[in-house]
Structures are given as C-alpha cells and as structure tokens.
Amino acid sequence: MTQLTSITISPNNEPTGLVVLLHGWGANCNDLTPLAKQLNLPDYRFEFPDAPLPHPQVPGGKMWYDLENLEEFKGLPESRQILIDWLISLESKTGIPLSKTILCGFSQGGAMAMDVGVTLPIKGLIILSGYLHSQLQPSGEKLPPVLVTHGTQDPVVPIEQGRRTRDTFTSLGANIQYQEFNMGHEIIPEIVKLMRSFVIDTMAKV
Numbered sequence: 351m352t353q354l355t356s357i358t359i360s361p362n363n364e365p366t367g368l369v370v371l372l373h374g375w376g377a378n379c380n381d382l383t384p385l386a387k388q389l390n391l392p393d394y395r396f397e398f399p400d401a402p403l404p405h406p407q408v409p410g411g412k413m414w415y416d417l418e419n420l421e422e423f424k425g426l427p428e429s430r431q432i433l434i435d436w437l438i439s440l441e442s443k444t445g446i447p448l449s450k451t452i453l454c455g456f457s458q459g460g461a462m463a464m465d466v467g468v469t470l471p472i473k474g475l476i477i478l479s480g481y482l483h484s485q486l487q488p489s490g491e492k493l494p495p496v497l498v499t500h501g502t503q504d505p506v507v508p509i510e511q512g513r514r515t516r517d518t519f520t521s522l523g524a525n526i527q528y529q530e531f532n533m534g535h536e537i538i539p540e541i542v543k544l545m546r547s548f549v550i551d552t553m554a555k556v
Contacts, residue, residue, distance in 0.1 A: 352494065352526070353436060353439075354399040354400060354401075354402060354432060354433070354436045355399070355400045355452060356379060356397045356398060356399040356400065357380065357383055357397070357398040358385070358395070358396070358397055358398075359386040359395070359396040359398075359445075360395050360396075360397060361393050361394060362392075362437035363393065363394055365393060365395040365444070365446060366391075366393040366449040366450070366451070366553065367394050367395075367446060367450040367451065367452065367473065367549075367553050368394065368395045368396075368397065368398075368440065368444060368446040368450060369389070369391070369394050369395070369396050369397075369451075369454060369549060370397045370398075370399070370407070370437065370440070370451060370452070370453050370454065371385060371396065371397070371398050371452075371454045371456070371459070372399065372401075372414070372433075372454065372455035372458050372459030372460070372462050372463050373398070373400075373401065373453075373455075373456060373459050374455075374456045374458045374460075374479075375411075375413045375414070375417055375457060375458040376407070376408040376412075376413060376451075377403045377407070377411060377412070378400055378401075378410060378411060378412045379398045379400040379412075380398070381456075382398055383396075383458075385397050385542065385545075386398075388406075388542045389430075389542060389545060389546050389549070390546060391546065391549060391550075394416075394549070395421050395446060396423055396538055397415050397440065397483040398442075399433075399436065399525060400412050400415045401413050401414045401428055401429065401459075402414075402425075402428070402432050402460075403415065403416070403425050403429065405452075406418070408434065410541050413425075413458065413507055414426070414433075414458050414459065414461075414462045415429050415458075417458070419445075419515065421549055423483060423484075426484075429461070429462070430465060430466060432464050433462060434466050434469065434470065435456070436464065437451070437453070437470060437510055438470070441555065448470055448471050448472050448473075448494050449471055449472075449473055450553065451472050451473055452464075452472070452473055452474045452475070452476060452548075452549050452552065452553070453467045453470075453472050453474075453475055453476070454475075454476035454477075454545070454554070455476070455477060455478065455480055455481060456478040456479060456480070457478070457481075457506065457507060457535065458478060458480075459480070460477040460478055460480020460481065461480050461481050461482065461483045463475060463476070463477060463480070463549070464477055464480060464482060464486060464515070465483065467494065468486050468487065468488040468489070468493055468494075468522075469487065469488065469489040469490075470471045470489075471490060473494060473495075473552055474486050474494050474495045474496070474497070474548065474549070474552040474553075474554060475494050475495070475496045475497070476496075476497045476548060476549075477496065477498045477499075477515060477544055478500075478537055478541065479499070479500055479501060479504055479506070479507050479512070479535050479536070479537075480498070480507065480509070480511070480512075480515060481511035481512075481515065482514060482515055482518060485517060486519075486522065488522060490549070492526040493519070493522055493523065493525075494524075494552075495524070495525045495526075495527070495548075495552050495555075496519050496524050496525070496526045496527070497511060497526075497527045497528075497544065497548040497553075498512060498515050498516055498519070498526060498527070498528045498529075499512075499528075499530075499531060499541050499544065499547065500512025500513075500529075500530055500531070500546070501530070501532070501534050501535060501536065502531070502532055502533070503532060503533060503534050504533075504534055504535045505534060506534075506535040507535060507536065508510045509530065510534030512528075512530065516528040527544075527548065529544065
C-alpha cells in the first residue's frame with residue numbers, strides 16, 4: 351500500500367486533537383503549512399500530506415487526480431483509497447482517534463476531503479474553495495459538522511460550486527456553516543478565524 355508522505359507539526363504537550371489539511375491541484379504538502387501557526391491552536395497536532403501523484407506541468411507539484419480530462423478524473427479511485435487508508439492509520443501513529451480529527455481541504459483537496467470525510471467517523475470537515483467531484487456517499491447515519499467557505503470572485507472554482515456543496519450537505523441533513531467572501535481562490539485572514547472557531551466549537555461538542 352502506498353503511504354502518503356506528510357509534514358507533521360506537533361504540540362509540546364499531549365495533543366487535544368488532530369487537524370489534517372489537504373492541498374490543492376499542483377501544490378504540495380508545504381503549501382498550507384503556514385496555517386498551523388495562523389490558526390493559533392497550540393494544543394493540536396497538524397498533518398499536511400502530499401498528494402500521491404506528480405503534477406504534469408508543475409515541477410514539485412502534486413495532485414490527487416488528473417484534471418486534464420474532466421470526464422474521467424484519472425487516479426481518483428486510487429488516491430481515494432490511499433487517503434482513506436492513511437487517515438485510518440493515523441490513529442495508531444498519533445494516538446489520536448478519528449473522532450478527534452478535523453479534516454480540511456483547499457480546492458482539489460477540498461473535493462477529496464468531502465469525498466472521504468463522509469465515509470469516516472471524523473469530528474469535523476472544513477472545505478475551502480472546494481467542489482464536489484462525485485456524488486457523496488455517506489457511510490454512517492450521522493455526518494460530521496461542516497464548514498464551507500468560498501469566494502464570490504473565484505476564477506478557478508466558481509461560486510456555484512460552493513453553493514452546490516452547501517445545498518448537497520443541507521439535503522443530507524448535515525450541520526453546515528456556509529460563508530461566502532468577496533475574494534478569489536484564496537484563504538484570507540477572516541477564513542482562518544472562522545476555521546479556528548469551528549475547530550474549537552466542534553471539538554468541544556460531545
């Protein structure tokens with residue numbers, strides 16, 4: 351089984367929980383690491399995995415699956431299984447159960463986070479400028495709480511995708527927090543504040 355390589359940022363003491371952040375198409379595990387400091391959650395462990403496939407145009411860039419042909423999403427089934435296996439393996443590696451894990455993704459990473467997040471007993475899901483690449487197939491009866499943010503000026507993943515995500519989770523009965531910002535394809539400081547509140551509030555719930 352392919353194991354994902356990941357950047358780990360650990361607290362000095364026993365971690366309260368785990369936050370996993372999935373990067374977007376053409377980025378790599380270094381892309382979102384500044385969020386560990388910006389989120390100001392010193393008691394949390396952070397994992398920033400590298401997507402398993404090399405990007406065809408970006409040197410050093412990675413992807414979860416190919417976006418060249420939007421009909422088939424080449425590599426998606428393999429990446430999905432690799433990510434699920436890796437997330438499950440984190441419990442024995444970190445000592446932190448999935449029930450204390452928040453899964454977050456940006457853009458293509460957001461698509462992956464939604465895809466696998468509804469199949470695992472995770473604590474919460476954060477989708478930043480993401481999109482649905484397939485019908486969600488929840489495995490449990492109860493979905494985790496979800497935070498979705500999207501830019502109204504996003505030239506990469508149009509705002510309609512964010513609204514579709516919102517409507518899909520709402521129709522599935524999820525506890526969803528949705529917010530649009532006047533921005534492009536990015537993560538602005540207001541979103542970091544929202545993420546921090548979401549993690550604290552979600553982890554406090556029994």
